[in-house]
Amino acid sequence: MTSLLADSASTNIAEFSVSELSGSIKRTVETAFDHVRVRGEISGYRGQHSSGHAYFSLKDDRARIDAVIWKGTFPRIKFRPEEGMEVIATGKITTFPGSSKYQIVIENLEPAGAGALMALLEERRRRLGAEGLFDQDRKRPLPFLPHVIGVVTSPTGAVIRDILHRISDRFPVHVLVWPVKVQGEGSGDEVAAAIRGFNAFRGEGPFKRPDVLIVARGGGSLEDLWSFNDEAVVRAAAESSIPLISAVGHETDWTLIDHAADMRAPTPTGAAEMAVPVKADLDAQMASLTARLRGSSSRQMDHRRHVVRSLVRALPSLDQLLALPRRRFDEAAAGLGRGLERTTVVKRRSFERAASGLRLELLVNRLAQQRQLLAERINRSERCLERQMLKEHNRLGRAGASLAALPARLVGHLQRERQHLRSLSRHADTAISHTLNRSRSAITAQDRVLQSLSYKNVLKRGFAVVRGEDDHPLTRAAGIREGLAISVEFADGRIAAVTGEGGDLVDAPTVIPQAKKRLAKPEPASETPKQGTLF
Template identity: 60%
Template sequence: MADPFDDIDTPRLVAEGREGDNDAPLSVGELSLKLKRMVEGEFGHVRLRGEISGYKRAASGHVYLALKDADAVIDGVMWRGAADRLPFRPQDGVEVVATGKLTTYPGRSKYQIVIDRMELAGEGALMALFEKLKAQLAGEGLFDVARKKPLPFAPKVIGVVTSPTGAVIRDILHRLEDRFPTHVVVWPVKVQGAGAAEEVAAAVRGFDAMPAHGPVPRPDLVIVARGGGSIEDLWAFNEEVAVRAVAACSIPIISAVGHETDTSLCDFAADMRAPTPTAAAEIAVPVRAELANGIASMGLRAERCARRYHERAGERLQALVRVLPRRDALLGPQRQKADDLGARLDRGLELRVTLARGVLDRAGGALRPAVLERKLDALRHRLDGAGKLLDAVNPDNLLQRGYVRVGAKASGKVIASAADARAAGALTLHFRDGSVDARVERGGAKPYAGDTPEQPDLF
């Protein structure tokens, strides 16, 4: 009888079932599924400590990374929901503790950890992340002193970014009330845990975006505050999103995070760091009572200075009065000169009146009636002589004795010669009792009757 196991290892062209085989061949998918169930069943909850490498957040919000140590590397994935709950921003080189479950990825025959929660591996890792982010932001110039803005002396409105229920806001309000009562606008935020950094950043940007004359007054100063705690408790103020918002704010900001020994990256980005929230209130406003006392003191000093100036001016005036000459000594010569000028004026007026009276007397003598009558007789005689002469030379007087005055009809000019008469043609003969028109003929002058033709003689 032949041995059934003689040809077990003999290769065949076509796979066939062998006598004694109890299992049918598995497909790759079936094997991958078996492995997946086995891995997930055995490692349904694991915690891995390792250094982040190849960190990447996809557009979908999922996070892909690898965890490694000196001996091995394992891929990891964190779905979007878990990634959004992370209390810090992972970076390559940071050591973390990841909690999740192992699974396989059949498409690549790989196993990986699906991370549900990720935490920094102790405060050392947290400080390493802190220093790494600090160096990065400092290299961008976010902490430069030249970027710091001066704080207003006495802000009218102060914005506070903090938790509305903690002791911090009460301490700030009480301190402001004691020192310098000021209008305060509180923007409530979470100051710890997932999403706290984003809320702080949104509050700072919200204050910065307020209009100058809106329904809510825009702050002149912003205080970002939180009480003390561990570095983990204060980590929201070390997140990049919060630090960049503080550095970009156009309103001056005071950072008051934790106690005096605590330091956050927001402290470096702010315009002023306060060791405590109460100290931030003290930095923000002056003491009103001290200001009032200072103003009163300056008022008294001003009053004393004015009084002293007045007194010294009075002393100088009295000293000048003592060295000045007396009034009579100053005005006596001027009075004497005025008296002399008055006397000279009187004499001048008297002389002027005397001269005027003489002129008047002479003029009055010339106007006596006899003298005047003689002058009038002389003027009458002259006038009579002129009238006689005028009568003698008046050509119209000759017309009374039968003479005729001949004139040109057109111009009225006196005709004195026959040549002028012939040249004129039409004449006017002036008699003592009227005028007659005439026309010059060759033989002499005939009566002129305009343009009427001469009538022939009937006899």
């Protein structure tokens, strides 16, 4: 009886499908929480998805809720979300029936007070400082007199006018302005891109590479200056190879770019004063230094002149300097005659000793001895020649006897070598034939592959190749200007043409001579384009 009552009661309960139940829950939740404000910490934020939406979570110490910012809502959000930031999100609660989850669709996002921003700022300062981005050792000195100054700021504010006015008053130099947003969504990325853009200059073209950079903005609240606490801006300032001056806000305003910059200025006007000296002060200092240089040069010349005169008085006279050399010369001149006489006597005695050994009788005896020695050597040579001739005659006789029996042996040997040569010739012909067949097959296969990859087969299917004036193919319409002479290659030849506005061809196409020649004798459609072989 009890089971029957239970079955009867269960049949009275309304029955829903899964979709109906999910839709009812969705309507109930969206009606009850159509406009809520939630305070929590951003978790799992990875930026915008490829679709433009952003998915993350809001959490506190006990709970967690999924959150989404649609692509169309992002431009209206004044504050850029970041991982770990405590925020107040305004939106509505909705459900996602596909996974039985609920989430908040954020319509507005704001930081949860200045304390949260300061905590996030302090945490970022510690993290970037630990990486060495704020070290004093890596900061570079400013150039004394820059030729070009790069300014990164808004082009419409009073900051750029103050900087230009101060530079023109102190020392007029060339100023390059990179206009950026200094507040709002995307302003940090623009400032970082401007700093890296100035560093990418190579001094070529109309713009010269700046010698110093100024990143400037007027005063404002912590939220207004938050773009200059962006990690991308800090890293760009730290990586800059050009000395950088930070001039963000007023004297009491500090941002992270002030720590990464090579120099911090209290105001944009102060940055201009740091960048260039006062020209009038330099002129006065130059005049003073010039007068001091002239006075010191005059005094130095007088001192040198006095020293030279003192040295001249200390030098000996010309007669004193030449007295000793003159005495040496006189003594040498007096001993020259006696030396010549003694040398003549010595040479005469040496000549007489050499002449005593050159008598006629000695020469005759020497010639007779040499003649007798020559006759004996001739006789020995004739006897040796006779013995050598007799030996060669005997050797030739033995060689003649051996040659008489040689023809018979040579004939047999030649026949055997002829047969061996014929056998080698047959083997060589066979090997060459096989090698040629293999090479011909390989080349034929490569030719088929080459023909299959040739673009001319594509032309036969109705396509064409457009070439420019340099005969290179044109692959994009963006690179074709009006009035450009081009050629269009089809399967049966080429035509010449000239482009008009919008890429249209103007004038009548002209068939180039090579195309006419090909049109005169078209190839059969069934044949494959041939390529010359290697044989």
